[in-house]
Amino acid sequence: MSENNNDYAPLQIHVPEPPFRPGDAPDFSNFDVPVAGATPRPPIDASREDLEPYSEQVIRVLDDDGKAQGEWVPNLSDEEIDAGMRAMMRTRAFDERMMKAQRQGKTSFYMQCTGEEAIATAQQRALREGDMHFPTYRQQGLLFAQDWPVSKMMNQIFSNIEDELEGLQLPVLYSFRDAGFFTVSGNLATQYIQAVGWAMASAIAGDTKIASAWIGDGATAEGDFHAGLNFASVYKAPCILNVVDNRWAISTYHDIARSGMSTFAERAYGYGLAALRVDGNDWLAAYAASEWAAERARRGHGATLIEWVTYRAGAHSTSDDPTKYRPKEEATIWPLGDPIERLKQHLIVKGLWSEERHVQAEAQYADEMREEMEKAEANGTLHEYDRPRPSPKAMFEYVYADMPEHLRRQRQEMGV
Amino acid sequence: MFDDNATLKPMNMIEAIRDAHDVMMERDEKVVVFGEDVGYFGGVFRCTAGLQEKYGRSRVFDAPISENGIVGAAIGMAAYGLRPCVEVQFADYVYPAYDQITQEAARIRFRSKGQFTCPLTIRMPTGGGIFGGMTHSQSPEALFTHVTGLKTVIPATPYDAKGLLISAIEDEDPVIFLEPKRLYNGPFDGHHDRPVTPWSKHDAGKVPEGYYNIPLGKARTVREGNDLTILAYGTMVFVAEAAIEETGIDAEIIDLRSLLPLDLDAIQQSVEKTGRCVVLHEATRTSGFGAELMSLVQETCFYHLEAPVARVTGWDTPYPHAQEWEYFPGPKRVSEALTKVMEAA
Ligand SMILES: Cc1ncc(C[n+]2csc(CCOP(=O)(O)OP(=O)(O)O)c2C)c(N)n1
Ligand SMILES: [Mg+2]
Numbered sequence: 001m002s003e004n005n006n007d008y009a010p011l012q013i014h015v016p017e018p019p020f021r022p023g024d025a026p027d028f029s030n031f032d033v034p035v036a037g038a039t040p041r042p043p044i045d046a047s048r049e050d051l052e053p054y055s056e057q058v059i060r061v062l063d064d065d066g067k068a069q070g071e072w073v074p075n076l077s078d079e080e081i082d083a084g085m086r087a088m089m090r091t092r093a094f095d096e097r098m099m100k101a102q103r104q105g106k107t108s109f110y111m112q113c114t115g116e117e118a119i120a121t122a123q124q125r126a127l128r129e130g131d132m133h134f135p136t137y138r139q140q141g142l143l144f145a146q147d148w149p150v151s152k153m154m155n156q157i158f159s160n161i162e163d164e165l166e167g168l169q170l171p172v173l174y175s176f177r178d179a180g181f182f183t184v185s186g187n188l189a190t191q192y193i194q195a196v197g198w199a200m201a202s203a204i205a206g207d208t209k210i211a212s213a214w215i216g217d218g219a220t221a222e223g224d225f226h227a228g229l230n231f232a233s234v235y236k237a238p239c240i241l242n243v244v245d246n247r248w249a250i251s252t253y254h255d256i257a258r259s260g261m262s263t264f265a266e267r268a269y270g271y272g273l274a275a276l277r278v279d280g281n282d283w284l285a286a287y288a289a290s291e292w293a294a295e296r297a298r299r300g301h302g303a304t305l306i307e308w309v310t311y312r313a314g315a316h317s318t319s320d321d322p323t324k325y326r327p328k329e330e331a332t333i334w335p336l337g338d339p340i341e342r343l344k345q346h347l348i349v350k351g352l353w354s355e356e357r358h359v360q361a362e363a364q365y366a367d368e369m370r371e372e373m374e375k376a377e378a379n380g381t382l383h384e385y386d387r388p389r390p391s392p393k394a395m396f397e398y399v400y401a402d403m404p405e406h407l408r409r410q411r412q413e414m415g416v
Numbered sequence: 417m418f419d420d421n422a423t424l425k426p427m428n429m430i431e432a433i434r435d436a437h438d439v440m441m442e443r444d445e446k447v448v449v450f451g452e453d454v455g456y457f458g459g460v461f462r463c464t465a466g467l468q469e470k471y472g473r474s475r476v477f478d479a480p481i482s483e484n485g486i487v488g489a490a491i492g493m494a495a496y497g498l499r500p501c502v503e504v505q506f507a508d509y510v511y512p513a514y515d516q517i518t519q520e521a522a523r524i525r526f527r528s529k530g531q532f533t534c535p536l537t538i539r540m541p542t543g544g545g546i547f548g549g550m551t552h553s554q555s556p557e558a559l560f561t562h563v564t565g566l567k568t569v570i571p572a573t574p575y576d577a578k579g580l581l582i583s584a585i586e587d588e589d590p591v592i593f594l595e596p597k598r599l600y601n602g603p604f605d606g607h608h609d610r611p612v613t614p615w616s617k618h619d620a621g622k623v624p625e626g627y628y629n630i631p632l633g634k635a636r637t638v639r640e641g642n643d644l645t646i647l648a649y650g651t652m653v654f655v656a657e658a659a660i661e662e663t664g665i666d667a668e669i670i671d672l673r674s675l676l677p678l679d680l681d682a683i684q685q686s687v688e689k690t691g692r693c694v695v696l697h698e699a700t701r702t703s704g705f706g707a708e709l710m711s712l713v714q715e716t717c718f719y720h721l722e723a724p725v726a727r728v729t730g731w732d733t734p735y736p737h738a739q740e741w742e743y744f745p746g747p748k749r750v751s752e753a754l755t756k757v758m759e760a761a
Contacts, residue, residue: 252457
């Protein structure tokens with residue numbers, strides 16, 4: 001546009017593109033699959049300098065044969081690992097059921113976490129009662145890992161008369177205070193700095209609780225993420241800062257959020273925080289890293305950012321069609337595999353599981369979710385107007401502690 | 417405003433918006449388009465589909481999920497001399513950019529005495545009616561009309577969407593362009609239990625090909641009438657039509673199209689004729705744009721008024737999910753207000 005009367009070549013804008021688009025044959029042969037057990041487990045008070053390599057190398061415990069390797073192998077009983085498996089499988093069965101329910105018109109919207117079940121279900125195990133998660137819409141695994149009643153989730157998704165939020169909030173934007181599950185916002189990233197604030201409060205109050213912040217790769221571009229990292233570093237806030245890098249933010253590849261030149265964990269390093277990069281499809285590694293970060297926070301050594309390397313195997317939501325922007329096969333050839341398959345393989349190696357038992361468990365959880373859904377449907381679904389529904393009164397009641405006069409008048413005007 | 421011989425093409429509002437981009441990108445290489453998911457995929461509502469393929473990645477691209485980044489970068493580009501037209505995925509997500517919009521874009525001209533300007537369009541889907549709950553349904557127009565230095569536009573038809581967007585992109589100052597998402601695929605009169613009419617069955621769904629513009633600040637008289645004036649914009653234009661059909665009141669409906677600049681002459685002429693006025697919007701009531709409209713009508717038409725001016729709006733609560741239709745100011749509530757204003761002395 002302007003005359004260049006010098007010898008510089010015209011500049012060009014650089015716009016990152018994913019390596020594969022629909023029609024391309026995806027190929028992850030350049031992907032550096034981490035070697036299980038290769039990474040030492042540093043002490044929980046390790047200095048930032050000692051932790052520098054951890055913002056690049058990926059921690060992995062389960063090897064390709066399902067064996068647990070190295071210093072990060074967590075100290076968990078067989079029952080505890082079995083419970084992890086159950087939590088992942090129930091999460092998936094629930095997602096499958098709710099995806100169908102949405103397609104059948106029982107609600108407006110649903111979001112699955114397929115392929116990412118290990119991360120939340122493992123981390124929940126590493127936290128204690130009283131700790132608080134500040135999740136996104138994709139951390140339903142936190143609830144399954146504590147056997148939270150499925151009915152509470154389904155009633156919320158159907159916005160029916162038993163929905164504890166009385167139909168006010170969108171499906172899956174749950175709020176379960178007693179489960180340590182902060183009210184999920186539809187506005188991305190806002191929860192990140194709030195989690196840090198909650199953790200600061202625990203320290204101000206002289207408590208021993210910690211917070212866990214959650215965010216996706218895409219949303220790390222928001223200012224609230226960076227505010228969270230800075231505050232966490234400045235005040236040594238007792239919290240875990242999770243970044244779930246599932247490579248996609250709706251149709252946008254993760255290189256648009258962070259450029260292909262650095263990892264999300266390196267962001268933390270720049271803020272002076274500890275950071276780990278972890279194979280997010282490895283349930284044992286997910287537990288071990290979460291436990292390390294929780295312990296570091298609870299012992300007063302400050303926050304750890306954990307970058308979870310994973311893949312969003314499903315659509316972004318029921319409103320999304322990923323075949324429009326990425327090759328279908330990408331999910332199936334993702335080199336870190338499927339978290340349920342990998343833990344299954346491990347349990348089989350340990351003699352605690354079998355293919356038959358797996359098929360049985362799948363059927364059992366599918367049945368459980370079908371039965372739960374029938375019960376929830378009996379309380380109504382979103383578009384059924386001829387049955388009792390959440391009252392319109394509710395929308396006036398929860399705006400303020402004491403309803404101001406103008407809202408009272410509006411409620412009367414509405415006639416409820 | 418357009419060549420009378422231009423071919424008319426059936427378009428829904430999404431296609432009309434896409435076409436406005438296309439026309440402007442073709443005419444002016446300074447026009448650049450970016451936002452979340454707008455590049456390869458063409459936007460979650462597909463308003464920019466095909467543009468990256470046609471104009472290349474250096475003019476149409478995906479942005480990081482950072483609304484303040486998108487607007488801040490666009491201000492820098494506008495200051496350089498480009499004409500960015502950016503998308504915020506939902507109006508509900510514009511708030512991280514509020515500082516850049518209200519303190520920066522709106523005042524760059526003023527504080528530099530015109531050394532620097534900000535010809536920037538910020539598009540965003542607005543309004544409810546799609547079960548989007550409190551974070552996909554908001555109508556934040558008053559947060560922008562309250563800020564001097566901004567223009568705020570909201571079309572109700574594909575025809576207007578294209579012509580107004582072209583004017584917005586050509587404008588020398590920042591324009592907030594609100595797209596009523598419930599109108600993307602067809603007019604919606606609030607009767608959620610009735611089949612949806614597509615734009616192809618509506619006159620305003622026939623859109624001229626090529627360039628035309630609709631000047632910002634000119635209202636459209638949707639229907640002439642003598643009994644009462646309805647001031648509306650966006651989805652509420654169609655709710656107003658349904659309400660007058662149901663009440664039989666001979667109301668004049670004015671679609672404001674542009675809230676700032678506002679067509680005060682059109683408002684004044686109509687209210688002086690009818691002597692009664694009802695103001696409609698989906699947004700919450702308190703300090704809403706309706707309050708401004710009522711003040712203006714009172715200031716300019718007081719001696720012609722035969723009844724107090726009334727308004728029908730969203731309630732002063734966040735937009736609920738299950739209670740969508742109790743929240744949405746539908747034809748029943750509008751009809752009641754019309755009847756009441758007609759009955760007043
Ligand atoms: C402030 C804000 N901007 C945009 C959106 C729209 N939006 C919802 S989810 C999403 C993608 C998020 O991607 P990522 O952070 O990677 O999380 P993932 O969905 O992959 O778990 C976008 C852009 C939003 N909800 N809030
Ligand atoms: Mg993501």
